[in-house]
Amino acid sequence: MQHFDVTAHNYDFVFKDSFNLFKNDIADFLKVEMPGIASYLETEFTEVETNTERMDLNFKLEDGSILHLEEEIEVSVDDLIRFASYDLKLYNRYRDRIRTIILCIKGYPASEAAFNAGSLGYNTTVVNMSDKDGKEKLKELKDKIEKKEKINYLDLIFLPLMKSDQKMVKRVKETIELEDKLDADQKFKNNLAALTIVLCDKFLSSENMIELWRDRKMVKFFKYVEEQGKKKGKEEGKIEGKQEEARLILMRQIKAKFGDTDNEIIKLINRAELSKIEDLSEKIITSDSTEDIIDFLKH
Structure with missing residues (x-):
């Protein structure tokens, strides 16, 4: 039987290629x-390895802060503790302020979800997906697409998570057919199809994925994802190796x-993004002290 590991790790290349959809439409959607x-x-750290223990989406915002976007059927204290642990990992790596937004499918009684552990407090913003009528949104999107009018693509890829009396796999199929x-x-x-699949992945069973695979319209999509994932994996392996080598050389220079x-x-240096690593060699030459290097890496 054909098996596809539908995880955020495999689809990073899709989000990187398509993040402009989020950049342009996220505020209007949320x-x-x-x-x-x-x-x-x-979206992944070496400490977080399983499909059930991974962050959904992370974006760097224009003010330097980080947007951590999660999807849940319901929000529990256990979920909040898990998200908080992800945010601490993010903060440890980037040292920037984090905004966590939870898309809650069944709804949540407040616009915020939080807990107070004494010395540690945690706050999130909740977007109630049950307030969004999936059936009405589907009709609206169909009409606009037929008329070739502009749409918010996030309304389309998040459509299966909106309020509906249909099963998730049926909603995913209809959405991809519309796309x-x-x-x-x-x-x-x-x-768009890849984004739709990965954003709904945690709510789909293995049987659902097999059902999607059996749908002839899905064959081309899965082959595309599999081929691109393998290609991207090879490319990222080479890039990661070169970045590690560059870091070691810079440490020797210092x-x-x-x-x-x-x-x-x-x-x-280990946390620095590629652009910082590329500029650091010149900074080492012109710096008079390690304090200059630290200041450069922090800003």
């Missing part, structure tokens, strides 16, 4: 005031100029 999206951030009717190139429609490498510098 109805939450926040800065614009600047870039997509990876296929868009007046757009095939790669864009494949990306040690040669300033003596033993400060532990804080090592941590900052």
Whole structure:
């Protein structure tokens, strides 16, 4: 039997290629005031390995903060503790303020969900997906697509998570069929389908995935994801190896100029994004102290 591991790790390439959809439409979809999206951030850490223990979506915002977006059928204290642990990992890596927004399918009685553990407090914003009528939204989107009018693509890919009396797998099928009717190139429609699948993955059983696979319209999509995932995995492996080599060379440069490498510098270099790593070599040459290097890596 054909098996497909539908996880955020496998679909990172889709989110990276398509994050402009979120950048352009997220505020209108969520109805939450926040800065614009600047870039997509990876969703997995080495400490978080299973499909049930991974963050859904992370974005870097224009003010330097991070948007952590989660989807849940219901929100419990256990969920909040799990999200808080993810946010601590994010904060440990990036040291930037985090905004966590939960898309709650069955609804939540308040616009915020939080807990107070004494020395540690945690607050999130809840978007009630049960307030969004999936049946009405489907009709609205069909009408706009037929008339070739502009739509919010997030309304489309999150459509299966809206209020509905249909099963999730049926909603996913209808959504992808609707995406296929868009007046757009095939790669864009494949990306929308991939986004729809991965955003609903945690609510779909293995039997659901087999059902989707048996649908002939899904064959091309799954092959596309599988091929792109393998290709991206090879590319990322090469890039990751080069980045690690660059970090080691930079640490040697710092040690040669300033003596033993400060532990804080090592941590900052390991967390640094590629753009910082590329500029650090020149900064080492022009710096007079390790304090200059630390300041550069922090800002």
